[in-house]
Amino acid sequence: MTVESTAARSAARRSGTGGERATRAATSGKAAENGKGEAPESASAPEKPRKTAAKAAKATGSAAKSPAKAPAKSARKPASKSTAKAAPKAPAKGGSAAKTSPKADPKTRTRAGGAKAKTSAKTSPKTPAKARANGSGQDEHELVQLLTPEGERVSHPEYDVDLSAEEIQGLYRDMVLTRRFDAEATALQRQGELGLWASLLGQEAAQIGSGRALHPDDYVFPTYREHGVAWCRDVDPTMLLGMFRGVNNGGWDPNSNNFHLYTIVIGSQVLHATGYAMGVAKDGADSAVIAYFGDGASSQGDVAEAFTFSAVYNAPVVFFCQNNQWAISEPTERQSRVPIYQRAQGFGFPGVRVDGNDVLACLAVTKAAVERARAGEGPMLIEAFTYRMGAHTTSDDPTRYRTDEERAAWEAKDPIQRLRSYLENENLADAAFFARIEEESEAMGRHVREAIRTMPDPDTMAIFENVYADGHALVDEERAQFAEYQASFATEPDSGAAAVEVN
Amino acid sequence: MAVQKLPVAKAINLSLRTAMENDSKVLVMGEDVGKLGGVFRVTDGLQKDFGEDRVIDTPLAESGIVGTAIGLALRGYRPVVEIQFDGFVFPAYDQIVTQLAKMHARALGKIKLPVVIRIPYGGGIGAVEHHSESPEALFAHVAGLKCVSPSNAADAYWMMQQAIESDDPVIFFEPKRRYWDKAEVDPSAIPAPLHSAKIARQGSGLTLAAYGPMVKVCLEAAAAAEEEGNSLEVVDLRSMSPIDFDTLQRSVVKTRRLVLVHEAPVFLGTGAEIAARITERCFYHLEAPVLRVGGFHAPYPPARLEDEYLPNLDRVLDAVDRALAY
Numbered sequence: 001m002t003v004e005s006t007a008a009r010s011a012a013r014r015s016g017t018g019g020e021r022a023t024r025a026a027t028s029g030k031a032a033e034n035g036k037g038e039a040p041e042s043a044s045a046p047e048k049p050r051k052t053a054a055k056a057a058k059a060t061g062s063a064a065k066s067p068a069k070a071p072a073k074s075a076r077k078p079a080s081k082s083t084a085k086a087a088p089k090a091p092a093k094g095g096s097a098a099k100t101s102p103k104a105d106p107k108t109r110t111r112a113g114g115a116k117a118k119t120s121a122k123t124s125p126k127t128p129a130k131a132r133a134n135g136s137g138q139d140e141h142e143l144v145q146l147l148t149p150e151g152e153r154v155s156h157p158e159y160d161v162d163l164s165a166e167e168i169q170g171l172y173r174d175m176v177l178t179r180r181f182d183a184e185a186t187a188l189q190r191q192g193e194l195g196l197w198a199s200l201l202g203q204e205a206a207q208i209g210s211g212r213a214l215h216p217d218d219y220v221f222p223t224y225r226e227h228g229v230a231w232c233r234d235v236d237p238t239m240l241l242g243m244f245r246g247v248n249n250g251g252w253d254p255n256s257n258n259f260h261l262y263t264i265v266i267g268s269q270v271l272h273a274t275g276y277a278m279g280v281a282k283d284g285a286d287s288a289v290i291a292y293f294g295d296g297a298s299s300q301g302d303v304a305e306a307f308t309f310s311a312v313y314n315a316p317v318v319f320f321c322q323n324n325q326w327a328i329s330e331p332t333e334r335q336s337r338v339p340i341y342q343r344a345q346g347f348g349f350p351g352v353r354v355d356g357n358d359v360l361a362c363l364a365v366t367k368a369a370v371e372r373a374r375a376g377e378g379p380m381l382i383e384a385f386t387y388r389m390g391a392h393t394t395s396d397d398p399t400r401y402r403t404d405e406e407r408a409a410w411e412a413k414d415p416i417q418r419l420r421s422y423l424e425n426e427n428l429a430d431a432a433f434f435a436r437i438e439e440e441s442e443a444m445g446r447h448v449r450e451a452i453r454t455m456p457d458p459d460t461m462a463i464f465e466n467v468y469a470d471g472h473a474l475v476d477e478e479r480a481q482f483a484e485y486q487a488s489f490a491t492e493p494d495s496g497a498a499a500v501e502v503n
Numbered sequence: 504m505a506v507q508k509l510p511v512a513k514a515i516n517l518s519l520r521t522a523m524e525n526d527s528k529v530l531v532m533g534e535d536v537g538k539l540g541g542v543f544r545v546t547d548g549l550q551k552d553f554g555e556d557r558v559i560d561t562p563l564a565e566s567g568i569v570g571t572a573i574g575l576a577l578r579g580y581r582p583v584v585e586i587q588f589d590g591f592v593f594p595a596y597d598q599i600v601t602q603l604a605k606m607h608a609r610a611l612g613k614i615k616l617p618v619v620i621r622i623p624y625g626g627g628i629g630a631v632e633h634h635s636e637s638p639e640a641l642f643a644h645v646a647g648l649k650c651v652s653p654s655n656a657a658d659a660y661w662m663m664q665q666a667i668e669s670d671d672p673v674i675f676f677e678p679k680r681r682y683w684d685k686a687e688v689d690p691s692a693i694p695a696p697l698h699s700a701k702i703a704r705q706g707s708g709l710t711l712a713a714y715g716p717m718v719k720v721c722l723e724a725a726a727a728a729e730e731e732g733n734s735l736e737v738v739d740l741r742s743m744s745p746i747d748f749d750t751l752q753r754s755v756v757k758t759r760r761l762v763l764v765h766e767a768p769v770f771l772g773t774g775a776e777i778a779a780r781i782t783e784r785c786f787y788h789l790e791a792p793v794l795r796v797g798g799f800h801a802p803y804p805p806a807r808l809e810d811e812y813l814p815n816l817d818r819v820l821d822a823v824d825r826a827l828a829y
Contacts, residue, residue: 250609254577261609265601271567272602275574282556283578302598305567312562466612467646469670473698473745475646
């Protein structure tokens with residue numbers, strides 16, 4: 001990762017003498033990808049095994065066929081957005097702003113921010129400086145919390161859950177198994193079985209708490225990181241691996257578990273959720289829809305438009321934003337000058353911030369929001385304040401943009417440990433329970449490993465399948481031509497296999 | 504229903520009305536489509552008869568319109584979306600290209616996206632900037648989408664019915680300068696398949712191929728050429744994705760010359776693709792290179808210059824002369 005990305009970065013820097021050119025370099029594909037450490041690892045990802053010697057002989061150029069493409073998002077990182085904004089304010093310094101802002105570590109970020117605040121003191125509100133000063137950019141006092149990081153049960157005037165010991169054990173089991181699955185997937189990527197993996201490490205409580213608040217007839221629109229929610233919807237975990245292995249681009253039937261396909265283009269699914277919810281309302285059904293997205297997505301126009309549509313039509317949709325503090329390398333204060341949950345107010349529906357590492361609070365708040373939607377009271381925004389403990393994806397390198405201290409501080413708020421402390425302190429689970437879960441978790445790891453290693457590659461002609469529901473003349477023509485081309489290898493004289501056939 | 508003489512806009516209106524009567528899942532949505540009936544009145548009276556729940560005035564946000572239409576389709580509805588003008592579709596381009604077009608394939612065929620996106624397109628009405636564009640190649644290029652454009656009222660009626668019945672997303676390009684052109688519409692006729700081309704005029708010496716607004720120009724050119732002793736065949740392609748190459752090929756094998764006409768810029772336009780494929784299919788039949796007449800590689804000009812920019816009778820005949828001169 002380091003050699004290539006350094007070269008790309010210095011190349012980008014060389015070309016970036018002026019603000020505009022730097023911005024272009026930063027946004028024009030490879031340079032930006034490498035600069036963020038996204039692409040190089042994918043280059044070393046496993047190649048597809050060649051099917052026949054004849055095919056391999058002709059397809060010498062197929063080395064580039066690695067299934068591991070950097071995620072679509074990386075090419076359209078909003079690095080240029082901030083510079084575009086900054087440029088008019090300080091035209092002479094446009095270049096330096098472009099250079100410092102996207103890749104700054106927390107220290108230089110504060111400096112850059114400070115310098116910018118000076119040049120634009122007249123127009124910018126005062127909050128950002130303050131927000132940056134406290135590091136997280138957000139005031140944590142507003143959190144709904146039912147379980148402290150130490151595992152102490154606390155109450156909240158508006159939100160509560162009344163759960164049996166078994167139910168709480170169930171939440172613990174969900175989180176442990178989800179984390180185990182996630183760790184296994186990360187390992188499988190390192191072993192070359194997956195091209196990429198987006199880990200949910202640290203976000204288990206947000207996903208299990210919200211996922212367990214849903215009814216079977218509710219509908220989920222996930223991002224690409226909702227492995228815990230998928231678990232709650234009974235989606236076979238190995239199905240989630242298909243797109244990361246490169247055997248499909250989604251693959252499951254969204255309607256069989258009311259769990260839509262993973263969506264990679266940031267924020268797009270929030271509109272789909274809203275439209276689906278408008279349909280639910282038209283049908284007179286009393287189910288709810290939940291849209292997952294992140295702090296980075298909160299900057300997308302699609303998310304703002306979804307807020308508008310849902311409010312105007314009073315659609316039964318819950319917006320569940322996992323603010324995990326980082327959009328790849330950009331901190332939340334690059335996305336918003338107010339806490340994200342407060343945006344709801346401007347659209348005309350309630351917003352609440354919940355401790356995203358507290359599974360009980362996430363469950364309680366999401367339950368309330370879902371019931372509200374089901375009762376016809378319209379949308380609600382939940383901001384689950386959490387932390388992405390791992391990298392953005394297996395191609396990312398968080399040491400470039402955040403500190404070990406920050407991670408350690410969040411580790412002390414771990415969602416699984418705090419529930420375990422609670423279960424132990426209150427004698428809600430015994431040692432045998434924890435041992436059982438541990439065993440189950442290892443079995444899950446084995447199952448996932450086996451499943452991925454036996455997952456078949458798709459048939460080549462799958463390229464042409466399901467492009468259209470009603471067919472398309474051009475696809476038919478190209479399918480036939482390609483099949484003919486492939487068949488031509490079987491009869492080529494220099495092919496040993498073909499010679500046998502001819503004889 | 505009896506045969507009626509209708510302008511294109513009213514034929515589409517009647518088609519939408521019929522589709523909504525036949526299928527309660529058909530919805531109409533867009534900016535100003537309700538009370539106002541759309542800026543071209545294509546949805547006139549529909550909200551009054553079908554209610555606000557089925558004829559939906561939306562917030563002014565094109566990505567939101569298409570994105571929520573996708574969600575409605577996932578819920579089992581068949582939304583017919585109006586984008587008010589061609590130049591305003593681009594905020595929705597992301598949703599159309601990255602989401603709508605691919606979702607069926609991503610789900611390995613397990614879900615369908617029966618969404619129709621109506622776009623009044625093309626110039627010739629003296630409009631201001633962003634109201635006269637022809638972006639069809641930008642959509643035809645995308646796998647997963649189908650693109651059609653009727654040239655007359657009867658086709659407009661039937662092609663809209665068929666687009667709504669299609670389980671694939673269809674971008675329905677409406678030639679806005681032809682909205683007021685009248686033709687007989689027979690709602691009891693048996694329509695040609697949605698993606699088939701039609702011979703609009705028989706001829707023997709050269710084929711003119713076009714779709715949407717330029718079919719009329721080609722027919723006028725053929726009539727003028729006839730007076731000069733040249734017999735031109737006119738093919739109304741009707742569909743830009745897929746393209747009915749078989750019908751076009753038969754015509755070109757017969758006439759041995761092809762001139763393509765569209766309002767969109769010629770560079771990398773639909774005409775370029777057709778020229779390449781017809782050259783491949785008819786290489787030994789062609790007496791002349793396939794020529795194209797269309798817009799220039801320049802922004803659509805201010806209205807006072809659009810008569811010069813748009814292909815007209817003279818520019819089409821000029822190309823015909825050049826092709827015949829080989």
